[in-house]
Amino acid sequence: MKNLENAPKIYVGTYGQYNSGSLFGKWFDLTEYSDLKEFLQDCFEFHRNELDPELMFQDWENIPDFFISECSLHKEAFAYFEATSEMDEETAEAFEIYCKQINYWPSNGCELENQIESFWESYQGFFGGSGKDAIVEYAYQYIEDTGLLSGVPQSLERYFDYEAFAKDLFLDGYSEHEGHIFTDC
Incomplete structure (x- = not known):
C-alpha cells in the first residue's frame, strides 16, 4: 500500500465479548495479509482465549462498504487493495x-x-x-x-x-x- 495513512484496517472483536459488555478487540492492518484466510487465522489466534470465537467487525477504515459488514469481509477485498495500491x-x-x-x-x-x-x-x-x-x-x-x-x-x-x-x-x-x-x- 502506498499510503499507510489510508491503509485498510478493521477492529475485530467477538460477539461473545460484545454480549458480555466488552469491546475487547484489536485493529488489524489488512496490508499485512495476502488473503482472507491468512487474515482470519490471525483474528482467531488473537481471540484464542474463547472456545469458539464468533468474529465481529466492530469498526473499519478505508474499506469500501461493498466489501464488509459486521460479520464478513469479501474474499476479493485483498486483491482489490493490491490493485488500488498501484493506482494514484x-x-x-x-x-x-x-x-x-x-x-x-x-x-x-x-x-x-x-x-x-x-x-x-x-x-x-x-x-x-x-x-x-x-x-x-x-x-x-x-x-x-x-x-x-x-x-x-x-x-x-x-x-x-x-x-x-x-x-x-x-x-x-x-x-x-x-x-x-x-x-x-
Missing part, C-alpha cells in the same frame, strides 16, 4: 466509484482483471477540480477532442450552447459521479 489516489477513488455505483463489483461475478479492464474502457477522467460543473467541463473537452466544431467559423462557434450539449450528452451514454466521468458501457 484519484484513480483509486474513481475505481471505487465504478465498482460501487456503476458496475457493482464483486457481486457482478466478474474477475478483478476484467473489472479493471472495463473500468479503463469506461473512465474518462476527473473534471471536478476547477469548481465548475464537471459535466460542462467534460463537454468542452469532448468537443475539443472530437473536433465537433472544427471548421465552424469562430463567429458562429461562440453561439454554441455547451451547457445544453452537455445535458444531452449525459442523457444517454455518459455518467458523472463526484466529478469523475464514465461512459455507460
Whole structure:
C-alpha cells in the first residue's frame, strides 16, 4: 500500500465479548495479509482465549462498504487493495466509484482483471477540480477532442450552447459521479 495513512484496517472483536459488555478487540492492518484466510487465522489466534470465537467487525477504515459488514469481509477485498495500491489516489477513488455505483463489483461475478479492464474502457477522467460543473467541463473537452466544431467559423462557434450539449450528452451514454466521468458501457 502506498499510503499507510489510508491503509485498510478493521477492529475485530467477538460477539461473545460484545454480549458480555466488552469491546475487547484489536485493529488489524489488512496490508499485512495476502488473503482472507491468512487474515482470519490471525483474528482467531488473537481471540484464542474463547472456545469458539464468533468474529465481529466492530469498526473499519478505508474499506469500501461493498466489501464488509459486521460479520464478513469479501474474499476479493485483498486483491482489490493490491490493485488500488498501484493506482494514484484519484484513480483509486474513481475505481471505487465504478465498482460501487456503476458496475457493482464483486457481486457482478466478474474477475478483478476484467473489472479493471472495463473500468479503463469506461473512465474518462476527473473534471471536478476547477469548481465548475464537471459535466460542462467534460463537454468542452469532448468537443475539443472530437473536433465537433472544427471548421465552424469562430463567429458562429461562440453561439454554441455547451451547457445544453452537455445535458444531452449525459442523457444517454455518459455518467458523472463526484466529478469523475464514465461512459455507460
